[in-house]
Amino acid sequence: MAVTLKDVAALAGVSVKTVSNVVNGYAFVKPENRRRVEEALAATGYRPNVGARNLRRGRTGFLALMVPELNIPYFGELAGLVLTAAQKRGWSVLIEQTQGTRDRERTTLASLGPHLVDGALVHPEALEASDFRGVAGGIPMVMLGEHAIDVPIDRVAIDNVKAARTAVTHLAGLGRRRIAAIGRNPARGTSELRMAGYRSALAAAGLSYVEELVAPAEKYHRAHGAAAMKALLALPAPPDAVFCFNDLLAIGALRSVAELGLRVPEDVAIVGFDNNEESAFSVPALSTVAPDKTALAETAIDLVCRRITGETAAPPQHVLTPFALEVRESTRGR
Amino acid sequence: MAVTLKDVAALAGVSVKTVSNVVNGYAFVKPENRRRVEEALAATGYRPNVGARNLRRGRTGFLALMVPELNIPYFGELAGLVLTAAQKRGWSVLIEQTQGTRDRERTTLASLGPHLVDGALVHPEALEASDFRGVAGGIPMVMLGEHAIDVPIDRVAIDNVKAARTAVTHLAGLGRRRIAAIGRNPARGTSELRMAGYRSALAAAGLSYVEELVAPAEKYHRAHGAAAMKALLALPAPPDAVFCFNDLLAIGALRSVAELGLRVPEDVAIVGFDNNEESAFSVPALSTVAPDKTALAETAIDLVCRRITGETAAPPQHVLTPFALEVRESTRGR
The missing domain is CATH 3.40.50.2300 (Response regulator)
Structure with missing residues (x-):
């Protein structure tokens, strides 16, 4: 049975007109009423009769x-x-x-x-x-x-610059001195913004920018993070912390650290970016920039x-x- | 610039007619040619002019x-x-x-x-x-x-029954005797099929079915797997292996085992279902049923x-x- 505006209004405890205003995207609806209507819409799975409405409006x-x-x-x-x-x-x-x-x-x-x-x-x-x-x-x-x-x-x-700066400042605040980055890729728009945040946080913490600690990533998949982490850990002076440009890279990095028998965060602290659901359940659970x-x-x-x-x-x-x-x-x- | 059939044909090394046959879903195309056309379609991102075609066909x-x-x-x-x-x-x-x-x-x-x-x-x-x-x-x-x-x-x-049986037979083959299941949920179609496979594998291995080793899951998310695993590990006689009805439940289970300071697979072996990409990178990497x-x-x-x-x-x-x-x-x- 199709859900009607009336059903939604009854559940939300508002008038049919209010539901209609929310559904049609009009601005002048009390926030409290809008919230109740939206909850009722989600609960009922109401779908406006878009066919008829669109025909009318040329949409x-x-x-x-x-x-x-x-x-x-x-x-x-x-x-x-x-x-x-x-x-x-x-x-x-x-x-x-x-x-x-x-x-x-x-x-x-x-x-x-x-x-x-x-x-x-x-x-x-x-x-x-x-x-x-x-x-x-x-x-x-x-x-x-x-x-x-x-x-x-x-x-x-x-704000990608600010978000990256926040992540790297956190690592510096833990006393880490050789903070690496994984994910540089000039072809990706956000990569340069996150690089800017990384560099600005290093400078603010009095750490110098070290080219060899910046690992590129062709794609932002787990396998690329794993490979980049292995390369960083093979350096004569490996990093004690890594800022990864997304969570998949960080999950791959966690995996490589474990494979080499090292510990996170004791040997290497790791921060990701995105707050994917899996990041709260990895072992260890991943610190990450969480966009809303x-x-x-x-x-x-x-x-x-x-x-x-x-x-x-x-x-x-x-x-x-x-x-x-x-x-x-x-x-x-x- | 829009990609044309001609571009796709040139890249695939076949005639325009062959590309057209593949795009229109006709059956009589040599498998080798179909494969080459499909690769060329993917590489170029070709989109048929569906507007015109559909108008013609009432689609x-x-x-x-x-x-x-x-x-x-x-x-x-x-x-x-x-x-x-x-x-x-x-x-x-x-x-x-x-x-x-x-x-x-x-x-x-x-x-x-x-x-x-x-x-x-x-x-x-x-x-x-x-x-x-x-x-x-x-x-x-x-x-x-x-x-x-x-x-x-x-x-x-x-074949869900067979897939579940394969997973549980693998655990029994490792010598595990108290094999639990996480994910029973009569409201989900596949749950009963996976239960059937679980029971049939236990029987074939000469193991008895123990009700308390079957943990329900309201949803198949990581948090539900983590909670179910904790409950199983709190039993007077906890399991030495667990078959989880999807990988998310298994990832949650892995996390709970680690939190309690136990080892996978030494203390508890775990198998999942789905082969999500994350499962190859968890620590430890997850054994799982991999549907194609x-x-x-x-x-x-x-x-x-x-x-x-x-x-x-x-x-x-x-x-x-x-x-x-x-x-x-x-x-x-x-």
Whole structure:
């Protein structure tokens, strides 16, 4: 039996009109009522009759989400949150995978348009600003993440420089002197931002930047972290701490340290980035930069919906969502 | 620049007609040529001009994929493979999350139909056979996984009873006598199948079935595995081996064993199920039942496409795809 607006209103204890205002993305709803309606929408799995509504408004009812790979936990988790946020507002989501290559990202961008979707959330890794020219037929687009290109669209991201600085300052605060980094990759937008945070934290702690302690990573998968860690531990003067540019690299690094019979954090302290769910359960549990992924997904969906409904026509915004450093056993010990 | 059929043909070293046959899902293409075309399609990211093609054929160009949660790595990995397989054939994929509840699964099923998608891949956890009656407006549907309900649609799964039996036989073969199970949950279709495999392997090894060694799990997340393992280790006669019904439960179990200062596999050997990528990197690396997820995704997309194009009108099939037991440190030691 299809759930109706009336069912949602009854469960939330508000009027049908209030539910309708939330579902249609109108701004003037009391925060408390909005929260109750959103909870009731999630509990009932209510879906607006988008077919009829879209026909009326000349919309497709679809949003697109472009990500590198769904089997990377960060993107699997983020995609799940984007789907949940979109569904609450009555949109269905098409997901496109690009493997993070510029060619695939361009092809995806070129395939988007008002015939297909009403708006798009894109997480590029290799696109250049010129790739955005004339594509997507003017549908609203929001960029996820701090890919460092200058295009006039909305963006939602955490402050990568500050986040990296926070992680490395934590390691320095533990008294570590040879702090390595794993994940340098000039082709990835966030890599240079995290490098900047790393260097700035070293400088603030009075530590010098040592080129050999910066390990590149072609991809940000576990195997690449494992290989990079082995190379660092083979140095004449190996590091006593490592900042990894994502949790997968850090999980691979943990594994290599264990294989060599060394201890985390006694011999090497390790910090990751992303706070994947697996990181709370690794042995030892991983300290990591934890972006507020729910805020990221909700903010991005909110922005794209306001553009679609015409509720805002303000110049493109760059919204920073919160992060926190999650300190666990890989730096603090047990 | 959009990639054309000609570009793909040149890269694959075949005729444009051959590429067209593969893209349109026709059967009569030499396997070697099909393979070369598929590789070239993947490398170039070619997308058929589905707009024009679908208009001609009265199709939407979309498939739906219904899964419980994308942030469960098994579904993140599977969804990624389904998207890749669908894209090769020119379909875009809408993903719907249900959290595995019957209500949400029913709502999703009811929202599907020819106005929205040309076909659907569904992975239900709680649906009953009656929920399928009269839904989805007759679009082709393929069920993923061995959810034990009797509905007349195509299915693709691994043999769960046999897979569970293989895992438990491996533990018995190591000389373990008190083999526990984590994950019993009568509301989940595959749970009873894995229980059957567990019991049959115990019987074959001359071990008796001990009720207290079977730990339930409300959800199959890491935290539930960790809690179940703690309960088992608190028994007067704790287990010397555990078969977990998925890798997340097993990762949680590994963590609890480490927290209690015990060793895997010396004190407790552990086997998981799914072969999530993280399982090769846990400390110790996890032995697990490895379904061939690529075969599962490819077979399911192939089946649904043949139904959509009318290439087959055969009675519904139940296709079993392969699995293997991946033996790693959590049973073999280092």
